[in-house]
Amino acid sequence: MQNKMTARNVEVHYGDKMALDGINLDIPQHQILALIGASGCGKSTFLRCLNRMNDEISGCRVSGEIFLDDENIYAPKIDPVLVRARIGMVFQKPNPFPKSIFDNIAFGPRINRITESEAELRDIVHYALERVGMMDEVKDRLQESATGLSGGQQQRICIARALAIAPEVLLMDEPCSALDPIATTRIEELLEVLSSDYTIVIVTHSMHQAARISQRSAFFHLGELIEVGATDKIFTKPDDQRTENYITGRFG
Amino acid sequence: MRQHYTAIIAKSLQARHRRERGLKYLGLISILFGFAFLLILLGNIASNGLSALWQSHIQLEVTVPADAVLDEHGAISEDMVFETNWNGIVQKSLRTEFPDAKGMRARRAVGKLVSANAGFWLKEKILANPELLDSPQKFWFKTSDEVDQYIKGHMDISVPESDRRLSDQQLAWADTLVEQGLLERHFNTTFFTQADSREPESAGILGAVVGSAMAMLVTLVLALPLAVMSAIYLEYFAKPGRMTDFIEVNINNLAAVPSIVFGLLGLTVFLNFFNMPRSAPLVGGMVLSLMTLPTIIIAARASIRAVPPSIRDAALGLGASKMQAALDHVLPMAMPGILTGTIIGMAQALGESAPLLMIGMVAFVVDVPAAITDPATALPVQIYIWSDSAERAFYEKASLAILFLVAFLILMNMAAVLLRRRFERHH
Structure with a gap:
């Protein structure tokens, strides 16, 4: 199994407080990796390290190395803007821009100057909508505001928006926590399909969701990575007592 | 099992309601007081000034x-x-x-x-x-x-x-x-x-209105972009540290500087050092924009901060540069708040006379200014000049000019309130 991303000795501090302590984690290509753990365990912080979003948080310091393919994205010569274009991100709360559906999805290609031609841009937007299975739902109202859609639709627009610049990795920070069960199911089905083309890292609070969709799971606890392995194994025969306690609902 | 507290609570409730009523009436009385004084003020000015029509x-x-x-x-x-x-x-x-x-x-x-x-x-x-x-x-x-x-x-x-x-x-x-x-x-x-005249019966307000409008225009053109850029820089680019703290403290200090000091600054820097024209709305606008700048910066920072961070995250996550995220998404959403602050700052500037006195906009000008470098005066300064004149007829005209100024300020503040309402409805 080839690794798409590799984290080596990643430490994160917020001011004087240590948020992540020496994380070593491999992220295999074209799989779904679930990050699980109790609130405040550092899993979202780790996710934001993967595309250097933590750079934007004042007082946050990241040390260690994270490799995308063979390139350390924390090397001094690396432009974080390029990293974020290569590694897409979907957030906890659906956050479409207060613009039309079309403009939402076209934003990434436009600012990154992927194409000059309007026709090509339209193709990209249509392709992204096809990928998230929304083309039929919205094909007649591409010019309407994306904020008028339901929460589940908004979140899929956000995924389509990320896909429009063809990222190599897709980071998802609890993408279903604000959605109802039906919308959640649709997103989960979508992720399964997408995982054949994209490497996906998903933070989730729902153990059922992790069990349903991920091939591998990583358990974080108090800023440390306790255990990582095949999801089946983590959920049935965890090596560490703390993992077992969390899985069985004894804390967290 | 202890007894229930219902009876005790009900008893205390009476006293609490009484205090609440007392406070309510006190608040009402103070509002009425304020309103009465406003009416007396405006009524007095109107009774003095309307005859000048x-x-x-x-x-x-x-x-x-x-x-x-x-x-x-x-x-x-x-x-x-x-x-x-x-x-x-x-x-x-x-x-x-x-x-x-x-x-x-x-x-x-x-x-x-x-x-x-x-x-x-x-x-x-x-x-x-x-x-x-x-x-x-x-x-x-x-x-x-x-x-x-x-x-x-x-x-x-x-x-x-x-x-x-x-x-x-x-x-x-x-x-x-x-x-x-x-x-x-x-x-x-x-x-x-007409513009000002030695004879009260030939004196008009147009010169001062045009002078004020020109100065306001200069203020807007200078202060708004500068303030917005400063706010974006401070919110998104400045690294937190001593330097940023120092700048922040001084922006707040600037907002508290007495306006006449800005006039002195304009006199020494713009007039004496750069040899810009005296009494010109251009210089008046520049001085007023210095005065308005901190107000707009503070308002702009507050409204930029009020934009949900998720919007900026979304843009950054798609490979937008900081500037793209700020200009494409944050700024449009912060604009109503920024404009509200701008209008309030401009309203302050419109009513300001002290800094204009220092740069010579207190001159006796009988022509309506045709360009921003022409000698001119401004509405509040015109009021000052007229109220200082011996003729009773100028006093009447000053009162009418005050009514105009107040009406204009009320209009500007209403525009600010309407903008804010619209902004709140959208979010």
């Missing part, structure tokens, strides 16, 4: 001979126009109304009834309509400001004659004219179409 006029029949204007070829000659004693023509016609006024003193006293600018007005009228030459024409001439004030009842006639600006005889003449229907009050268009 009218101006007394005397109807006189004058005949302007052709040779006052035309040369032997029948063409308008500037020399002839210059030679003509226009005021004399008006005075002569006025004296025919009062044939019993004999002697130098009495004749001069009659002449004081009409405006000193009546001749000038007649000249303009005739030059615009040469067909009126050589035939008796009836014109309404402005009265002098003293007669106007007497007609409006603003002159205290119980004062001894020697301490009054008009003698008993002059008052009697004015009364005669009123009885004959030759003295009437007409709407004062001059007030809205």
Whole structure:
């Protein structure tokens, strides 16, 4: 199994407080990796390290190395803007821009100057909508505001928006926590399909969701990575007592 | 099992409600107080100023001979126009109304009834309509400001004659004219179409309004982009540290600096060092924009911070640069808040006179400025100049100008409130 991303000795501090302590984690290509753990365990912080979003948080310091393919994205010569274009991100709360559906999805290609031609841009937007299975739902109202859609639709627009610049990795920070069960199911089905083309890292609070969709799971606890392995194994025969306690609902 | 507390709570509730009512009425009373004072203030200014909307006029029949204007070829000659004693023509016609006024003193006293600018007005009228030459024409001439004030009842006639600006005889003449229907009050268009003048009856507000508008325009053009850029820089680019803290503290300090200090700064830097024109709306606007800058920066920072961070995250997550995220998404959403702050800052600047005094916008300017480098004055400064004048008629005009200024400020603040409402509805 080839690794798409590799984290080596990643430490994160917020001011004087240590948020992540020496994380070593491999992220295999074209799989779904679930990050699980109790609130405040550092899993979202780790996710934001993967595309250097933590750079934007004042007082946050990241040390260690994270490799995308063979390139350390924390090397001094690396432009974080390029990293974020290569590694897409979907957030906890659906956050479409207060613009039309079309403009939402076209934003990434436009600012990154992927194409000059309007026709090509339209193709990209249509392709992204096809990928998230929304083309039929919205094909007649591409010019309407994306904020008028339901929460589940908004979140899929956000995924389509990320896909429009063809990222190599897709980071998802609890993408279903604000959605109802039906919308959640649709997103989960979508992720399964997408995982054949994209490497996906998903933070989730729902153990059922992790069990349903991920091939591998990583358990974080108090800023440390306790255990990582095949999801089946983590959920049935965890090596560490703390993992077992969390899985069985004894804390967290 | 302990007893329930219902009875005790119910008892205390009575006292609590009583206190609540007391507080409510106290609040209501203080609001009424504030409102009453506002009404008294505006009522007082209005009762003083609204009469300036009218101006007394005397109807006189004058005949302007052709040779006052035309040369032997029948063409308008500037020399002839210059030679003509226009005021004399008006005075002569006025004296025919009062044939019993004999002697130098009495004749001069009659002449004081009409405006000193009546001749000038007649000249303009005739030059615009040469067909009126050589035939008796009836014109309404402005009265002098003293007669106007007497007609409006603003002159205290119980004062001894020697301490009054008009003698008993002059008052009697004015009364005669009123009885004959030759003295009437007409709407004062001059007030809205002219700039300042030495004679109250010829003074208008337009020069000051245009001067103020030009200065405001300069303020807006300079302050808004500078403030927005500063706010974006401080919110998104500045690394937190001593330097940023220092800048932040000083922006707040700047907002608290007395406005006259900005005037001094404008005087030393813009006028003395850069040799920019004195009394110009350009410099006035520059000084006012310095004053407005901190207000807009503070408002802009607050509204940028109020934009949900998720929007910025979304843009950054798609590979937008910081600037793209700020300009494409954050700024449009923060704009209503920024504009609200801008309007409030501009309203402050509009009512400001002290800094303008320092850079010479207090000059006596009789022309409406045509460019931002022309000498001009501003509304609040015009009010200051007029209220400082000896003539009672200027006091009346100052009051009316205050009403205009207040109305304009209320309009601006209402626009700010409406913008904020719209902003709140959208989020």
